[in-house]
Amino acid sequence: MLARQRQAAILERVRATGGVRVTELAAEFGVSDMTIRRDLDTLHEQGVLAKVHGGATTTGPGSTHEPGFHAKSVRQLPEKAAIAARAAELVRPGAAVALSAGTTTAELARRLVDVPGLTVVTNSLPVAEILHAGDRTDQTVVLTGGVRTPSDALVGPLAVAAIRSLHLDLLFLGVHGISERAGFTTPNLMEAETDRALVAAADRLVVLADHTKWGTVGISSIVELSAADVLVTDDRLDPQARQVLDERVGELVVVAGAGTTSRSAPGRAPAPDRGPGRVAAPTREGTAE
Template structure:
């Protein structure tokens, strides 16, 4: 088991039970005490657990916590790049796609530079900026307008109204969290409404979410798990999450992250 996969298992157990013990993880994962402590150091450094004597406790954000774009852009960069590369293979030349706001979808937008003739609808200024390329004169980028959130999504009545009469081939959705029961969620109520309008405009829904999103629940559900045609995640996704997603979504695609690209921030 690679380090990132082991850390994902530790994080999933911490979130499920509230805390983990080093001694129990040593037995469960078949590695040394020092290896587990290093894994906990990595998770603590990323703000996902708090180290305590003999183990660690989970740090679960409030359901309305909404980090800014800059704060999120430095997290899981290698995972987002791998997800973006894999998801870009789903996009065919000449199609109309929707891309929601978020750092994962922003990374995905950067991977579309070789796909010609696209029409892209987005509620993200950052995504629109990435896609505005003079070298792609046959590309059309439509920005919804709306009220800007702390995570730099454009939301609200203006955004929803602009999406209501559109018909897109694919919608690529970034999420704050995904969990059994809660589905795909966001910490912003207006963003949930806008994202639902974007989803409804598309014939197929692709959710882009790295493994740390599993078990996180925002205040508002965008869509249920079974409404996603495809979920693209990375190979740090715990097995329990994979089993749940395979049972409920149309297809689960897992991007492999080279070990030397894995970040610890």
């Protein structure tokens, strides 16, 4: 196959699925990873796709554009792994927690497989599959049901009805975008309603979002910034954004390769430890530059 033919096939695949991985394309076309990366470089320079760590995705998302789970799963992998690892420290054995749909919450699910006694409520098919594969008899996984979205979330009236009867210690919420004006947003109207039900059911809200979410605005707001008790992000977050979030969220936790930065917003102390089976507030550490 000529390079131009291979690149056309790659572009068609990206447009059909929303995202591709270098390793998968190399195996499919019988070429090296380096050859695929050169193809992606060419297509990226043409502006027809966006290169990300380990692959490529579609370009030009608008406020209603909703990438598939596979497309999002190849973006910001190191940041998501660090965020998930830090978030897992907030979970105690025996807690009742909720994980919303998203690739960062899926990363968190992989780190919760070995936590004993958990009850996990989720509207994410990938999260449920990850926890089910752990095969722990002392964990309970509750899948809400509902209408499936492109990001493998279950949403709509059935999901909302199931969630409204629950009382949860902690919600880990993945979001599509964050802005000072719109707060935490999603490109799916029904997913926003389902996420709001999860927020209402939980004692505490922890938002998981890498730096690329800042400035992205989906069509529907989930909650305002001040609703977040904790926001876990990475150290590539814009300094101006960090200042805004410091002032608005209860606790801003910024993870880096070798440590974390944790700050409380003025006038908003972290919630106290709620006792056995509940989730403690994150430990405040010194600033790490």
